[in-house]
Amino acid sequence: MKGIIIGAWNWLDDRLGISELIGPSLKHLVPRDAGWWYVFGSATMVAFIVQVATGVALAFSYVSSSSQAYETLVFITNDAPFGRILRGLHYFGASAMVLMVGAHMAQVFLFGSYKFPREMNWTTGVLLLGFTLGMGFTGQLLRWDQTAAWSVVVAAQQAGRVPVLGDWLARFILGGNTIGGATLSRFFAIHVFIVPALMFAFIGLHLMLVLRHGISEPPTAGKPVNPKTYRKEYKELMEKTGHPFWPEGAWRDFVFGTGLIIVIALLAIFIGPPAIDKPPDPSILDADPRPDWYLLWYFAVLALIPPQWEAYVMIGAPAVIGALLLIVPMLHNKGERAASRRPWSIAVVLLSVIMIGSLWIEGYNSPWSPNFKAKPLPQSVIGAESGPVFVGANLFHKRACLDCHLIDRYGGRRGPDLTYVGDRLSKSDIIIRIVNGGGNMPAFGGTLKPEDIEELTAFLQSRKRSEKR
Amino acid sequence: MNENTTNHPSPCHPPTQAEIDRRRFFEKVCVGLGSLCSAILAVPLVGFVIAPLFRKAPVMWISLGKVADFVVGKTVDVPFNDPSSLPWAGISARSALWLRRETETSFIAFSVNCTHLGCPVRWLPDAELFMCPCHGGVYYKDGSVAAGPPPRPLVRYAVRIENGEVQVQAMAIPITTS
Secondary structure, three states, X not given: OHHHHHHHHHXXXXXXXXXXXXXXXXXXXXXXXXXXXXXXXXXXXXXXXXXXXXXXXXXXXXXOOOOOHHHHHHHHXXXXXXXXXXXXXXXXXXXXXXXXHHHHHHHHHHOOOOOOOOHHHXXXXXXXXXXXXXXXXXXXXXXXXXXXXXXXXXXXXXXXXXXXXXXXXXXXXXXOOOOOHHHHHHHXXXXXXXXXXXXXXXXXXXXXXXXXXXXXXXXXXXXXXXXXXXXXXXHHHHHHXXXXXXXXXXXXXXXXXXXXXXXXXXXXXXXXXXXXXXXOOOOOOOXXXXXXXXXXXXXXXXXXXXXXXXXXXXXXXXXXXXXXXXXXXXXXXOEOOOHHHOHHHHHHHHHHHHHHHHHHHHHHHOOOOOOOOOOOOOXXXXXXXXXXXXXXXXXXXXXXHHHHOEEOOEEOOOOOEOOOHHHXXXXXXXXXXXXXXXXXXXXXXXXXXXXXXXXHHHHHHOOOHHHOO | OOOOOOOOOOOOOOOOHHHHHHHHHHHHHHHHHHHHHHHHHHHHHHHHHHHHHHXXXXXXXXXXXXXXXXXXXXXXXXXXXXXXXXXXHHHHHEEEXXXXXXXXXXXXXXXXXXXXXXXXXXXXXXXXXXXXXOOOOEEEOOOOEEEOOOOOOOOEEOEEEEOOEEEXXXXXXXXXXX
């Protein structure tokens, strides 16, 4: 029996040329000391495979019609066997892919692996990062719930800021003049056909370049890259100390990749996919659209940039960051690779992580958004059962002041915390601020009666440390 | 040379000028035909994909209800169906606007889209403000910017009263351009 199987394999291999085709790739020599730092690239591909497999499976039930997509998603999540887990796998697979791309880029940057002769490995990788984020955004839109529908409008508005072509791009994204029948199907085509096709092409190119230039050896301080001699030195190093990728180099990739899939599966089972929002009915105005976590930091950027810079930052910043990332290896493709001799590289990675992390936290908390669900202040906070302070406190809630200001942890965070405003502002200061507004606050002089202002002021003046109960 | 080799044999003599010219000609023919094929496919393909850019929004007046249905001084959200929607748009063809009856005979209709990034603004009647949930844009009741990042006032719809009904002129989602 064994002989028959081996014979059949040999026949197939001879006719198809499988061993000839992939044998050299599997057996190519890799640095012996390439350790666990090198697993992030293959982990990204593992996540991509999870995405392709689960995406194809979801497409068996998903209908990319503006009128039916929401219902099919509800069906997949609530009724289809394994549907909820499948959606969870697709969601956490996307999250894993974004994280692994980031980790892979950071490792390559810190190890100086983008330097000669691997400049195009880096550049194709940057394009793959862009495609990954594009898949994340378009994937969120395919949920086609209320958040998705409004996110399309937000995307169109951002595109609208592009000079000259803005309005055209916005209409292209919407698939017309408004959200409607053509909107979802174009994002489906982009998410399922166009970007994946580009990803397959560029992953193929990226892998081909990895084989062409070899996996970079771990950097050694004091051993700079010299383009004139590097290829010869690398070849000698591999012949002397390298070992075949399969299986000596590949086992760590398999171990880490397996761990990654187990984590994705556990998250999919125990946490599940993101909840489906209300239906995509743009006439429901009680909406609070937020991007998925991997773009939450950019959501914060859009809120925090000064309005006068907005048009430039909204379009210019992603373009400049993208262009900078693309040309990183062209700027500096030789010299030291070790991070210890390139402390600025550590600073760049740390700064990026801190910046994105801080913006992410801001985006999650969204302190600039009014708290529409602010409840009336309890009596224990007001400190009065009647009189101007009590009436002013109720007005403070009724007039939506509490939507933006915090009083004793109640309310919103859009404006200053007024828990102790009575300690820092005089009565006239408070009145001037209420009547005229200022900074980021509307003027209420035209809508409040004098007695309203008097009572609001009485309440705010009572917000003192000495009067806290 | 091994007789069983599958490699293509090398020419045993350098190509003549005529052969070189012939190759150049075939190269040009192939590139030209490839370009022609691409153009044949590209024209309908690109035209189909970018067609929405050239689709004009129909100039239509939409009835929102009887004049008497609206109270003077009140601002209400009024849902309506987008007249330019495709038949399979389903509920995504629904839309809404903020309508205020200013006097017995005049109305103001605002787009619900924040001019910052298009999120739906909410009307807070007691504060007499429109507020955006996304990035904190605030507008006064006349639609002018009160606070936050919006670069311009809320867009207004054209409103008219026809046969006792309040009508607004349908329009595209307002896009803020640079």
